[in-house]
Amino acid sequence: MTDNFYIITKKDLFDLFERFSKDHRVFVPYAKGDRLHFEEFDPKKEDLIELGGIRQSQPFKSFLNPAREKVLPEKLADNRPMIIAGVKACDLASLAVQDFVFLKGECEDPFYSENRANTIIIASDCTYARETCFCLAMEGAPYPKVNFDISISAIDDFFLAEVSTDKGRQIINDFKTFFSACNPRYINIRQSNRDVVTGQVRDFIQKRGTKSASEIKGAIAKNYDNLELWKDSASTCVECGACNLVCPTCHCFMLYDEKQQDKMKRMRIWDSCLYNTFARVAGGANPRRHLYERLRNRFDKKFEFFPQVMNYTACTGCGRCVEACPGNIDIREVLKGAVLGKWEKPPHK
Amino acid sequence: MKNPYSYIEAEITNIVSETPNIKTFTLKPKGDIGFRAGQFMDVTLPGIGEAPFTPSSNHNIKEKLDFTVMSAGRVTKLLHEAKPGDIVGLRGPYGKGYPLNDFKSKDIVIIGGGVGLAPLRALIYALFNDVNDYNRIVVKYGSRSPKDIVYKKEVESWKDAAKHVEVDVTTDIGDDTWKGNVGLVTTTLKNFTFDVSNAVAIVCGPPIMMKFVTFKLLDLGFKDSNLYLSMEKNMSCGVGKCGHCRVGPYYACKDGPVFTYDKIRDLPNIWD
Numbered sequence: 001m002t003d004n005f006y007i008i009t010k011k012d013l014f015d016l017f018e019r020f021s022k023d024h025r026v027f028v029p030y031a032k033g034d035r036l037h038f039e040e041f042d043p044k045k046e047d048l049i050e051l052g053g054i055r056q057s058q059p060f061k062s063f064l065n066p067a068r069e070k071v072l073p074e075k076l077a078d079n080r081p082m083i084i085a086g087v088k089a090c091d092l093a094s095l096a097v098q099d100f101v102f103l104k105g106e107c108e109d110p111f112y113s114e115n116r117a118n119t120i121i122i123a124s125d126c127t128y129a130r131e132t133c134f135c136l137a138m139e140g141a142p143y144p145k146v147n148f149d150i151s152i153s154a155i156d157d158f159f160l161a162e163v164s165t166d167k168g169r170q171i172i173n174d175f176k177t178f179f180s181a182c183n184p185r186y187i188n189i190r191q192s193n194r195d196v197v198t199g200q201v202r203d204f205i206q207k208r209g210t211k212s213a214s215e216i217k218g219a220i221a222k223n224y225d226n227l228e229l230w231k232d233s234a235s236t237c238v239e240c241g242a243c244n245l246v247c248p249t250c251h252c253f254m255l256y257d258e259k260q261q262d263k264m265k266r267m268r269i270w271d272s273c274l275y276n277t278f279a280r281v282a283g284g285a286n287p288r289r290h291l292y293e294r295l296r297n298r299f300d301k302k303f304e305f306f307p308q309v310m311n312y313t314a315c316t317g318c319g320r321c322v323e324a325c326p327g328n329i330d331i332r333e334v335l336k337g338a339v340l341g342k343w344e345k346p347p348h349k
Numbered sequence: 350m351k352n353p354y355s356y357i358e359a360e361i362t363n364i365v366s367e368t369p370n371i372k373t374f375t376l377k378p379k380g381d382i383g384f385r386a387g388q389f390m391d392v393t394l395p396g397i398g399e400a401p402f403t404p405s406s407n408h409n410i411k412e413k414l415d416f417t418v419m420s421a422g423r424v425t426k427l428l429h430e431a432k433p434g435d436i437v438g439l440r441g442p443y444g445k446g447y448p449l450n451d452f453k454s455k456d457i458v459i460i461g462g463g464v465g466l467a468p469l470r471a472l473i474y475a476l477f478n479d480v481n482d483y484n485r486i487v488v489k490y491g492s493r494s495p496k497d498i499v500y501k502k503e504v505e506s507w508k509d510a511a512k513h514v515e516v517d518v519t520t521d522i523g524d525d526t527w528k529g530n531v532g533l534v535t536t537t538l539k540n541f542t543f544d545v546s547n548a549v550a551i552v553c554g555p556p557i558m559m560k561f562v563t564f565k566l567l568d569l570g571f572k573d574s575n576l577y578l579s580m581e582k583n584m585s586c587g588v589g590k591c592g593h594c595r596v597g598p599y600y601a602c603k604d605g606p607v608f609t610y611d612k613i614r615d616l617p618n619i620w621d
Contacts, residue, residue, distance in 0.1 A: 255591070
């Protein structure tokens with residue numbers, strides 16, 4: 001039962017990162033104010049690394065499907081394998097959607113596919129929750145359950161490591177001296193730590209009355225023609241697209257061609273369905289001419305389209321869009337409005 | 350690596366000015382790229398951008414593809430400035446073609462509006478490849494004015510393909526030279542008898558025309574599943590990944606761009 005569990009000290013873990021950084025790109029979360037950002041591992045900044053905490057500012061998709069990626073001519077960019085450490089469960093959950101879009105269907109997206117295969121995911125537990133966290137409502141949890149190679153959980157001044165895949169097992173085998181046997185007691189400590197944070201998320205959800213994935217089922221379709229809901233919800237939207245960019249499940253992109261010294265270059269750039277041009281055709285027809293229609297489309301895509309095509313709700317409860325929106329549009333409140341038939345306009349800041 | 354965003358080169362070998370703002374470009378692909386009538390391709394102006402078009406030529410001819418293009422946006426405006434000999438890019442084909450096997454032995458009513466006749470021309474030539482497999486082929490084409498008629502020289506000759514082929518052209522407004530029908534394309538469906546139990550209708554044109562033609566055909570007794578409508582949305586990647594052309598649970602690029610009406614009837618905003 002404890003075969004998949006090991007102990008590693010913080011010093012050994014950082015040494016491991018340093019060893020890996022010779023032939024890998026290693027990304028770890030750094031604390032900046034009360035936020036965490038992924039940056040490339042720098043041994044001189046070890047004391048700023050925060051492997052606990054909550055999800056980082058960048059959605060995990062940015063490693064697999066970067067915001068700007070050259071797709072033509074085919075890249076000669078840095079293709080060293082990546083190790084990403086400190087990935088949180090809400091981002092791991094988003095991989096179901098990204099994998100569905102980029103690995104399945106008509107064809108595989110070779111750029112995503114290569115990045116995905118070349119990435120080792122070292123996930124970690126959330127060590128606290130923020131008010132915007134609602135993973136539990138979206139059938140997630142504040143600790144890794146799926147889609148990771150190794151997970152690490154802080155216990156006192158060391159980490160409990162759990163192996164989940166062959167890739168993860170390989171690391172343990174290659175660096176045996178860094179990992180030691182795990183006393184089953186630590187698994188219990190990990191569980192009680194997880195219970196504490198789970199309780200915090202549950203409290204936030206209850207206090208706000210955030211609706212769960214099962215309660216939301218079909219609510220957007222049912223409210224499709226409830227124009228007041230969409231118009232009120234979009235009343236403070238400034239079409240910045242921040243909600244799309246920070247969302248770990250949003251995947252839409254545009255292909256953008258440019259000339260560089262007479263050579264053509266095709267970029268794949270994240271796009272936003274809130275932009276007026278997103279669905280407009282050259283002749284001028286636009287199925288989503290109004291801003292409220294575009295906001296509604298965002299909800300329709302996440303809570304109707306993906307459940308229909310892959311039986312998965314494309315929101316992981318990370319809460320990034322709630323924090324990013326300059327118009328204070330809160331996905332939890334819009335969903336509540338759709339379920340309860342009662343809502344308020346987003347408050348101005 | 351199979352890169353879905355990559356294209357092959359094609360040379361422009363001929364350009365025909367159809368109307369003041371519509372041209373037909375004949376492209377000679379420098380590689381193997383075919384299509385079935387109804388499928389579309391992305392045409393790239395290298396370094397400028399790309400746009401989706403349904404080829405308008407006979408799908409049995411792979412060496413020469415026609416694209417009939419209205420100057421409407423950034424890419425098409427620049428494409429209209431192209432000259433024979435210029436090189437463009439081609440990728441595709443994407444989407445589902447017309448199910449020709451399902452059309453066999455049936456009455457086929459093809460209704461086009463404006464530049465919407467382009468994909469229908471590919472269908473018409475595909476039907477003509479085995480013209481006797483179909484019971485009756487009726488083409489109804491409407492353009493805004495006589496000078497907006499595309500394939501002017503060809504359209505009238507289509508009825509010579511076989512005895513059971515009929516062609517009816519109308520323009521919204523006439524002029525001194527125009528001897529044909531005047532009126533919207535829907536007017537050509539009045540007093541017209543179809544055996545709706547054995548007929549399919551294929552419609553392509555501007556959204557407003559598609560809407561009224563569809564309602565007219567439903568009035569005439571056509572079944573939803575026998576109406577084939579072109580939902581040409583803002584298709585970009587062509588493979589259902591970029592998200593732009595979503596129509597309800599479908600992407601127009603991979604599930605369409607032609608849908609039978611029963612599939613889309615209950616979806617919101619289909620005529621916009």
